[in-house]
Amino acid sequence: MDVLQELRNLVAEDPTRRNRICLYVNADGTPSCIIGHLAARLGWPLPDFHSAGNRGRPKDVWPGRASDEDFERLLLVQAKADQGQTWADAIDGLLESPA
Numbered sequence: 001m002d003v004l005q006e007l008r009n010l011v012a013e014d015p016t017r018r019n020r021i022c023l024y025v026n027a028d029g030t031p032s033c034i035i036g037h038l039a040a041r042l043g044w045p046l047p048d049f050h051s052a053g054n055r056g057r058p059k060d061v062w063p064g065r066a067s068d069e070d071f072e073r074l075l076l077v078q079a080k081a082d083q084g085q086t087w088a089d090a091i092d093g094l095l096e097s098p099a
Contacts, residue, residue: 003066004073004095007038015088022082023054024061034081034090035074 011017011034024036025046031037035058039046044062047053053061058078059071066074073094080090 001042003038003042003070006041007034007074007077007091008095010034010038010041011087011091015086017087018084019081023049025049025054033078034087035078038074 019033021032023032024039025048026032027049029046029049031040031046036046039062042065044065047056047061057071058066058074059068076094077090080094081087
């Protein structure tokens with residue numbers, strides 16, 4: 001599955017959504033932030049709420065599940081979303097294919 005295309009699809013469903021907290025998973029085990037929701041959609045295992053992985057870099061939490069380039073883009077998207085940007089603004093310009 002194309003990770004970045006799935007991220008586009010996720011954001012298209014609710015482009016004005018914002019991260020509530022800077023964690024991948026809520027205390028009840030449901031996805032929290034943009035990357036947590038993406039991971040759930042892709043079938044990647046979600047970290048335990050109390051684990052260090054709930055705040056780790058995507059590449060460290062889900063090793064081997066995406067390319068290094070995709071993980072770098074996800075890290076940038078996550079940073080923008082954690083700063084309060086809408087999910088649409090967080091992906092704006094970051095998912096374009098390099099020329």
